[in-house]
Amino acid sequence: MNTKVCVVGLGYIGLPTSIMMASHGVNVVGVDYNKALVDKLNSGHMTFKEKGIDDIFFDAISKGIKFSHEGVSADIYIVAVPTPYNKLSKKIDPSYVINAVKDVMSVCSKGAIIVIESTISPSTMDKYIRPVIEKNGFVIGKDIHIAHAPERIIPGNMVYELQHNSRTIGVDEPYIGEKIKEIYSSFCQNEIVITDIKTAEMTKVVENTFRDINIAFANELAKICRQDNMNVYEIIKIANKHPRVNILQPGPGVGGHCISVDPWFLVGDYPNLALLTHEARKINDSMPEFVLERISCIMEERGITDVSRVGLYGLTYKEDVDDVRESPTLQLLENMKKHLASGVKVFDPMVANKNIVPNMIYDFDEFLDSIDILVVMVAHSHLKKNINKIKDKIIFDTRNVFELNKNVYKL
Ligand code: SAJ
Numbered sequence: 066m067n068t069k070v071c072v073v074g075l076g077y078i079g080l081p082t083s084i085m086m087a088s089h090g091v092n093v094v095g096v097d098y099n100k101a102l103v104d105k106l107n108s109g110h111m112t113f114k115e116k117g118i119d120d121i122f123f124d125a126i127s128k129g130i131k132f133s134h135e136g137v138s139a140d141i142y143i144v145a146v147p148t149p150y151n152k153l154s155k156k157i158d159p160s161y162v163i164n165a166v167k168d169v170m171s172v173c174s175k176g177a178i179i180v181i182e183s184t185i186s187p188s189t190m191d192k193y194i195r196p197v198i199e200k201n202g203f204v205i206g207k208d209i210h211i212a213h214a215p216e217r218i219i220p221g222n223m224v225y226e227l228q229h230n231s232r233t234i235g236v237d238e239p240y241i242g243e244k245i246k247e248i249y250s251s252f253c254q255n256e257i258v259i260t261d262i263k264t265a266e267m268t269k270v271v272e273n274t275f276r277d278i279n280i281a282f283a284n285e286l287a288k289i290c291r292q293d294n295m296n297v298y299e300i301i302k303i304a305n306k307h308p309r310v311n312i313l314q315p316g317p318g319v320g321g322h323c324i325s326v327d328p329w330f331l332v333g334d335y336p337n338l339a340l341l342t343h344e345a346r347k348i349n350d351s352m353p354e355f356v357l358e359r360i361s362c363i364m365e366e367r368g369i370t371d372v373s374r375v376g377l378y379g380l381t382y383k384e385d386v387d388d389v390r391e392s393p394t395l396q397l398l399e400n401m402k403k404h405l406a407s408g409v410k411v412f413d414p415m416v417a418n419k420n421i422v423p424n425m426i427y428d429f430d431e432f433l434d435s436i437d438i439l440v441v442m443v444a445h446s447h448l449k450k451n452i453n454k455i456k457d458k459i460i461f462d463t464r465n466v467f468e469l470n471k472n473v474y475k476l
Contacts, residue, residue: 069141070083070086070092071095072145074146074165075106078182080095081118084118084125087129090128093130094133095133096136138174140177140178142177149161151333154333156334157185157186159194162194176208180211182213184215184269184270185266189266211237212234214233220388228253231255233257233268234249235264270331277328280345281345281346282313315352316464317463320391321392332346353394360440363438372409378413380392385445387416389416410426415447429454433454438460440461441460441464462474
């Protein structure tokens, strides 16, 4: 393939996408403003852990992928930078995407295509991206083409899902969609739908909102069942035997940079209409506090008064990833601070950075020796492999890993 692709932003989405393309024969340069990150990649080191990704990374390097911290000239740019939301207005903060597009405009030649992969709220392209491009003297559809092609891969199974999930490409003109589709088809074995940009924007936000609402329902059930001493897991298991019922699992909260963020875009833009979405967000955001209340009840019941004898297992937002963004454990620790309490121990085998939170312990045996109550916040495979070491602890299991007994408490 002669088309040259530049992936802008080498994080959790941009990096896997760029190496997957390169390993399938696409001419790719990955660009990130973070020089240290680019140097690490150029010296042959992956920057995060993910099942099967190292093999793709080394294959991409052997096939000639380049990483740079400066802009390069290319035919197609794929922008995969963060899109946080403004915590007050609940609206998208498009500044990273806008800056990335500005950087592209300073190096691209006529006819280049800019594909935004980052999740954006409906109309972000119309409200922010088109005006920025036009202000710089480019005619959209002639000098520069724009598209939105949101990703759908799930951390923990990215490599498989990159190749097997269906994709969406939103464009102004179908022939541009076909050019982009050719690139994604190099590795994507599923259907690639071409539609308009606003539909693609909305579809992505809708997908993550759907999941958030469904997790919120499971969390609401957990609270109801706790109040009247019913087993929520047994109830969900039985209800799910109905052919049209599929309830998700309750947990200590919803973290990650996607599901806990994207529904806010709808709430921010449609405050009088996105009522169910807003309520679901509030329910999921209330779970770390609910966990904290349960810890306090369990401590009282077991006569434990020293909070430093409580250990939180898991700091990441979910199992077997090393991503701590918006993690329920971080939210719980924040809530503790508000209650002027501190001192709980934290252990996470997936987190290498020792300074994220206070009282982090890096040796599992040492962690277990220093606590009486183990709170399972994340069900990493590591925990399941070490179950025999934990048997004599009081366990508060927010992820339903352990069989219920007199020492095991549930949500
Ligand atoms: N969670 C529960 N109960 C459940 C399922 C999840 O409490 O039954 C929690 C997890 O522990 C985690 C959070 O929800 O804290 C989100 O985890 P997740 O595995 O549901 O999703 P993400 O955020 O890792 O990835 C999602 C995916 N979206 C959907 O499934 C609709 C993924 O396909 C998207 O590509 C990704 O967001 C994204 O980048 O938008």
